[in-house]
Amino acid sequence: MQYLSIFLKLVEMGLFNLKMNNKAKVETYKWYEVEPSPFQLLAQEDQDRLTNNFTQLLNSVNEAVIYVKNVFDFYEYENSQYPVIITKFYFGARENTPGFFNMRDITDPLKDRPTVTYEYPDKIVLSDGSLAKVLVTYNYPDYLPDGFLFEYYGIADEIFVKFKQVDQYKAIKMVSAARLRAESLLTGNRVTPETERKVQKLRDLSTTIGGSARLFEVYLYIVIKGKTNGELLEKEKRIKEMANARLLSIEDPKYIQRELYEFKTSVSAFTSFSIEKNFIDSISAGAFYPFISEDLIDENGVFLGKSNSNSPVVFNPYSRNNYNIVILGESGSGKSMTTKVFLRRLRKKMNIGINGIDPENEYVKDVVAKELNITQVVIKPGQKLGLDLMKFVREGFIDATDAAELIADLYYVPQELRPRLRRLFVSSDADTIFQLIDELKENKAEDLLKYLDAVESPPDSYVYDGIPIDISGNIVFGIKELRNQRLKVVVSSLLTLLLQKKMLSGRQLLFVDEAWIFSEYPAVLNLLQEVARRGRKYGDIFMYITQRPWDVYNTPEGRTILEQAATAILLRQRAAATEVLQKAYNLSQAEIDYLLSANPGQGIIRAGNHKLTLQILVTQEELEKFSTSPAI
């Protein structure tokens, strides 16, 4: 009751100009739509920046309404409909463009709300046939966590927060009067802890209001809707529980449900029904920072599926600060399916070249290749590939030192021989890798030849010999038939170099599936990372898809790939991945537990500041065409 008594006192003092007419007044505001951003996942300093801006925004207007609206909708993708929730944010004020949070002018968002068709004491019936109820919170506790409103976004249909700035002079007078009055109670003989707390709060308030902070009346209304009474009661129960957990008092005021819903603010409507007024200083008001969405809905993005709050996840790699994507998950978790649907949808959305290394010959299958519109190249054992590393050096696609390191990794040249190999590479006149081997022979470099003479004989010689494959158009290389894993690595890394030529022409995507096969070859990982880094300024997208992330994470080169990708899609994991998930993606134990038992296509997407659980939704057609499991 403390604030009500303060308020009534003010009325007595004539500081508040009560409009005693009962005729409700509809407020008119200038409205802006606000683009939300993640909040809970941000570092403290970034959260502080947002709450400070919010405080400044409130200080800059006399009166403000924040309107948060959940739209329960269906996202349509290729004749399939997915139920989703989209949260929209509006800011209304009487002043012109407040100039914070990239606000966009819009028309009154309240005019499209369903109207009230029938009124019960404790609820209303709306023109869309639903039942609705307005809950009002009051009596704010001393502490509210920043961004606490977000907790209600998953359940509430609408949230209104109204801030009304109290004139500085009035505020100071009002608070000091209330403080003096409360302090006088301290001299009595029945001083309760309650009184002491109240005095302390009022003293604190005096200090802040005396400084640069302002005083606001704050009203928070939560509108819930339901098709049935049961649904309404269930929502009410959950919201009340959440409010109580934060020590917020919450009520569903009877007989004024319609006025509350229609957002008619007549002071009498509140005072006569004992809804206490709430005063909050502008610093504490920062906790009400509302423009939060942990959802990921990028402009011009590709539909991936839905988040745990049932929002669509719409992802555009170009919305991030780099275009590297890693997809991690154990066997059968849905990595390749995710890649295929992503590629398919990306191609429909934008003009981009597709290139891939396919160690399991999954993408080169007719039905997949056709669907993705790619040329499939199935590499056969004994096929001459013309992937001469020395030619790549001469053409400037890799420098001699890196090439020496690559060849050393691929042929297991011991560390102590590597400096010599590098020198030989750098000083060599050879135009082909075979000429280089001849030079080694001339130099009687027997110790190196012991490892490198394999270059000259099959199956390796086939890799280097011949003329390179034409790589124009969308192209995926299936290398499964090269049974030997080392040979797969040799071919993949050289193909990557070959593709790099094309990457420099811009807007190309390169994906590498089953990339764990490279984890023992740091020079290859380094090469992949370099290709990705160089391609960035040409708008190239690099996708690295693998199981066994811990193997990759073991080398500095692999760690760089996993940690620096702006986007990581994490699907079901084995327990061995726990450390990587904690270190590279800062996942909590709960998030890790979720990943340990996820179903195919279920996981977590980390994209820039966003991190949310994700269910990759695939259409029946995609499932049929892209599945690898014979059951379907």
Ligand SMILES: Nc1ncnc2c1ncn2[C@@H]1O[C@H](COP(=O)(O)OP(=O)(O)OP(=O)(O)O)[C@@H](O)[C@H]1O
């Ligand atoms: N989003 C999804 N929705 C429904 N089913 C899915 C989804 N993703 C994958 N699946 C099912 O799981 C199977 C395995 O998926 P996928 O081949 O993509 O796994 P993977 O992670 O690439 O496994 P591996 O590491 O063995 O290659 C698919 O054939 C499909 O039947």
Ligand SMILES: [Mg+2]
């Ligand atoms: Mg796979």
